Amino acid sequence: xxxxxxxxxxxxxxxxxxxxxxxxxxxxxxxxxxxxxxxxxxxxxxxxxxxxxxxxxxxxxxxxxxxxxxxxxxxxxxxxxxxxxxxxxxxxxxxxxxxxxxxxxxxxxxxxxxxxxxxxxxxxxxxxxxxxxxxxxxxxxxxxxxxxxxxxxxxxxxxxxxxxxxxxxxxxxxxxxxxxxxxxxxxxxxxxxxxxxxxxxxxxxxxxxxxxxxxxxxxxxxxxxxxxxxxxxxxxxxxxxxxxxxxxxxxxxxxxxxxxxxxxxx
Ligand SMILES: [Zn+2]
Numbered sequence: 001x002x003x004x005x006x007x008x009x010x011x012x013x014x015x016x017x018x019x020x021x022x023x024x025x026x027x028x029x030x031x032x033x034x035x036x037x038x039x040x041x042x043x044x045x046x047x048x049x050x051x052x053x054x055x056x057x058x059x060x061x062x063x064x065x066x067x068x069x070x071x072x073x074x075x076x077x078x079x080x081x082x083x084x085x086x087x088x089x090x091x092x093x094x095x096x097x098x099x100x101x102x103x104x105x106x107x108x109x110x111x112x113x114x115x116x117x118x119x120x121x122x123x124x125x126x127x128x129x130x131x132x133x134x135x136x137x138x139x140x141x142x143x144x145x146x147x148x149x150x151x152x153x154x155x156x157x158x159x160x161x162x163x164x165x166x167x168x169x170x171x172x173x174x175x176x177x178x179x180x181x182x183x184x185x186x187x188x189x190x191x192x193x194x195x196x197x198x199x200x201x202x203x204x205x206x207x208x209x210x211x212x213x214x215x216x217x218x219x220x221x222x223x224x225x226x227x228x229x230x231x232x233x234x235x236x237x238x239x240x241x242x243x244x245x246x247x248x249x250x251x252x253x254x255x256x257x258x259x260x261x262x263x264x265x266x
Contacts, residue, residue: 002042006033008055009045013124018157018190021059022066027189030057032122034070056122073123080119081128087112088132092139096174108175110147114182117151143172146180150186159190177198179209184216196220211240218253227260 014033021030024247036052038045051069053253068076087109090098097106113132120128129152136145150165166183173179180203187195200217204210214237221230235253237244244250 002222004039004041006037006039006045006049008033009038009040010052011035013054015122015124015126017057017118017122017155018159019057019118019154021062022057022065023064024059024062026059026061029060031060031065032056032058032124034073054123075136077123077125078254080116080123080125084113084116084120084128084132087116088135088139090143091136091141098248110144110169110173111142111175111178113144114147114151117148118155121152121155122207146172150182154186154189155239159186162186163190163192175201180206181210181216184213188216188220191223193223197224209240211237214240218257222253222257225260227257227264231257231261 011033012035014031017030017032018028019030020027032055034052034054037049039047039049051071053067053069054073056066056068086100087098087107091109091113096109098109098112099106103164113136117129117132120126120132129148132148133145136148146165146169150162150169153159153162153165163183163186166179166186168182170176170179180199184196184199184203187193187199197220200213200220202212207213215232218230218237218240221227221233231254234257237250238254
């Protein structure tokens with residue numbers, strides 16, 4: 001039997017992070033690394049398939065990942081650093097929103113820095129995050145610092161610490177509903193389902209009906225085996241997004257929840 005196939009060779013600059021797979025939704029370890037795919041026979045690489053790339057957030061469960069050509073890595077990193085610099089200058093000037101050059105949209109500094117901590121981390125530029133902390137501390141930017149630290153802890157798999165930072169960030173946030181939603185997601189990843197439900201309730205009280213909040217809540221009510229409440233929440237989801245009725249997987253969940261709720265009522 002001839003063993004042939006293709007795989008990544010020359011793997012280096014490996015960064016392991018924790019988070020949710022954008023493709024399959026699995027929460028766990030994600031792998032980012034440089035490498036190049038080669039066709040092999042008996043595991044001897046013979047033919048390069050494509051250019052060297054940096055693979056970003058490869059999921060262990062479904063193997064999906066995004067990638068950028070290694071030749072573009074410096075350009076991407078420079079652009080990321082420039083964006084962070086614009087944001088930092090706004091924070092240092094005492095602002096909590098800012099605009100990127102040539103863009104009309106006003107971005108919230110805390111959420112922006114939070115997502116860019118992830119970019120720097122998976123691009124293997126963790127040293128930049130330390131510098132970011134120093135600048136935020138020097139500027140007395142408590143909220144931005146908490147948002148950045150919560151992401152950093154989550155990436156390192158320290159979910160309870162991540163939650164603690166976000167709990168503190170909620171009080172200082174000018175958009176607490178979004179921060180509460182992020183907090184509820186962290187609680188869910190940490191298996192703290194009762195706190196997911198109470199945090200989602202706070203979020204709905206502040207911002208009104210929101211499908212993603214209800215869906216998050218329904219998942220945790222399942223874990224808590226509170227089917228009557230779950231059934232109620234799933235009905236809300238259908239009201240908000242009637243298209244869900246054509247989603248077989250979702251409707252299976254609705255039916256299961258209704259049956260279990262009926263059983264609980266007997
Ligand atoms: Zn996946």
